Amino acid sequence: MIYNQLGNTDMKISNYSLGASAFGSVYSETDDQECVELLKTALKRGVNLIDTSPWYGHGKAETVLGKILPQLDRSLYYINTKVGRYEKDISGMFDFSYERTIKSVDESLKRMNIDYIDVIQVHDFEFAPNLEIIVNETLPALQKVKEQGKARYIGITAYPIDILKSLIQKSKVKIDSILSYCHGSMNDNSLQDHMEFFESQGIGVINASGLSMGLLTDRGPAKWHPAGVKIREACKNAAVYCQERGSNISRLALYFSISQPKIASTLYSTSKLAKLEANLDVVENGITDEEKQLMGEVVERFFDPLESKSWEGVEVESYWKKLKKASEGGSQDFEYA
Template sequence: MIFNKLGQTDMEVSVYSLGGSAFGNVYSDDVPDESMFGVVRKAFSSGVNMIDTAPWYGQGRSEEFLGNILPTFGRDSFYLNTKVGRYDLDPAKMFDFSAERVMQSLDKSLQLLNVPYVDVLQAHDIEFAPDIKLVANETLPAMQKLKDMGKTRYIGITGYSIDILKKVIEISPVKVDTVLSYCQGSLLNNSLQDDLYFFESRGIGVINASGVCMGLLTNHGPRQWHPASQQIKDACRKASEYCKERGSDIAKLATHFCVTQPGIATTLFSTAKISELESSLTIVEQGITEDEKKLMAEVMERFFDPLESRSWHNVELEQYWNEISKAKSQ
């Protein structure tokens, strides 16, 4: 396992980290707890030392599950991150970036996780806030209070929009220690690389998430709710089939791509299946063949470079505010 320093924190994080969304049944339904226990045990025994979760994942299920297994490990043997700001499936209750809710949320998370503190507390998907000034002037100062109280060691922000992450950092009165963005440090879309200097120049650690783009870069494909355009989904499906025809797996190529990217401390991968974890860890430890490296480059050139867009900026944001508008008009 390779370890990298996370910004200016004292955290030396594994290049491959465990995302907690799968423990909330985000990508599959009713995964047995024993299977998920096996994933955590195997990950830790293989050198993975960071888990990232959130109240949003299964509306507390992910945190509750982790709270049942983490006490069996020494608290100093792993890093644990959670989030505040995103909560409920109901659009009207989904987001709350108020200082009061931030304070309440972390207390509940600590109770569910069965730990006295988290290593990084992150404001979750901040582009959904009604105004980014709310995040800068209320959410982050509340998180600073929690840091002063010893309930979190560091403060982070997350979101799909890298531009929004940068804007909040520029106006925040609070030191932001980490940023997390997803699906944009990937084989499909590597635009995160374009902004690494901005974060590095401010001593901010970069966490990349969803290296397989929420299922796009897998043989089984994404779930129905995935916000990508049909053009992107079709391109990824064809790329997957192309890899299979050549005796490889697109998820394997996508995993290798992520864990070898410069400037990114760690990439979060989420799975509740030990077989998937073991396959990924083998890639981290052994890499891929020269033929597979050529195939990876060919896949990007043939299927992804011709796309008009490789992202889904504002798709979810527009859907959310449309739902809020409809609810208010009823």
């Protein structure tokens, strides 16, 4: 396992880290005991960063973690969680207010049975009505939490990279890390274009979803995936191309993401012990020279030609449309992302 410094923090984190969204039965029904065993195995194999959120299973992921974290030596792991995104019903999904942020941190600490959080992050703040509420309420609330000793560092998460940079420039509160997802993967590696900026600010970078939320798998993404038709087709064709050559696109995608320079860690979420073992095999042993050559071919043949590799704005637009409908009567659920 390789360990990297997270920006200017004192955290040296594993370059492969554990996302706990799957613990909340986000993608399929899960077995809590298997999740516990999976976490123990990950820690024994050198994974030392766990990332979660109240949004994952609406508290379930944190509750599952709370069954095991108190039994573990606190020096073995870092735990990051988030504020701002909560309920499936769209009318109560987001709340970035000062009061709710303070309350959310206390709820997370209680669910996970821990005394402090390593990095407390603002979750998907591109869905906020404006950046001012994040600057004037959410981040000051997290600064208060930090001063109280309930969190050590402050981070932000979002899909659009430009909005991460914009908030960093506007914030009066020191931001220590960013979490970017689906931009450090085979089909879209645009995160690398921004690394110089984050490095200049002393900000650590965590990459998430190296499989692009299921695009880079043989099974393909869920119906709710916001990617357009051309991106979906390119990823599907790439997966078939790998199969025909006796390989698996997810294996190549994992190696691609954890090999990217300057990124402190890449998050992967699974609730299946066998899947964790397969991932750790790639982390510990790498891939063959033939697979590396295939990985390069896939990027060049299927992903480099894409005119647009992003689905930026699609989910936000859908959210505001559904929120408007909900305000006119009836509840609206918003699928996981």
